[in-house]
Amino acid sequence: MRVALMILLGLVIGVIGTANVMNALSARNPMPKAVMATMDYHASVLKNALKTQQCDPVKIQQHLARLQSTATDIVPVFQVGEKDFTDHANQLSDRLQQAVQSAPATCAALAAAMKPIGESCKSCHQQYR
Numbered sequence: 001m002r003v004a005l006m007i008l009l010g011l012v013i014g015v016i017g018t019a020n021v022m023n024a025l026s027a028r029n030p031m032p033k034a035v036m037a038t039m040d041y042h043a044s045v046l047k048n049a050l051k052t053q054q055c056d057p058v059k060i061q062q063h064l065a066r067l068q069s070t071a072t073d074i075v076p077v078f079q080v081g082e083k084d085f086t087d088h089a090n091q092l093s094d095r096l097q098q099a100v101q102s103a104p105a106t107c108a109a110l111a112a113a114m115k116p117i118g119e120s121c122k123s124c125h126q127q128y129r
Contacts, residue, residue, distance in 0.1 A: 031073075031077045032077055032078050035070060035073050035074060035077050035078075038066075038070050039067055039070050039071065039121075042063045042064075042066045042067045042070070043063075043114075043117075043118075043121075045059075045063050046060065046063050046064070046067075046110065046114060047114070049107070049110065050107055050110060050111055050114070053107050055104075055105075055106060055107040055110050057103070057104070057105040060104055060105075060110055061100070061103055064096065064099050064100045064113070065100055067096050067117070068093065068096040068097055068099075071089070071092050071093045071096050072093060074089040074092070074093075075089045075090075080128070084127070085124070088120065088123060088124040088127070088128075089124070091120050092117065092120040092121065092124065095116045095117050095120050096117060098113075098116075099113035099114070099116075099117060
């Protein structure tokens with residue numbers, strides 16, 4: 001009886017310890033995920049505008065500007081010290097800056113601006129995701 005009680009007590013302590021460790025791991029820095037979620041939202045809105053062929057120049061400019069602004073947070077938020085990661089992030093920022101400056105007013109212009117941005121995202125995600 002004592003052996004069974006000790007086994008049961010050990011299992012309960014193990015479950016409680018596992019729950020505490022899982023909570024601690026899930027409470028890590030939420031910023032990297034938030035930055036990517038924000039960028040995904042703005043990119044998805046632009047992709048949807050292309051898909052539906054409803055490219056409002058004002059909305060396009062707003063979403064591109066938010067993407068550019070959020071992209072500047074990538075290096076400090078992720079804190080990856082590799083030069084290659086920093087180069088990818090800088091390339092994305094440069095391409096977003098070019099897109100904002102080109103101010104695409106049509107769906108064709110937006111598609112042309114989004115292509116290099118998508119390539120930058122894809123190349124970084126292939127290596128660091």
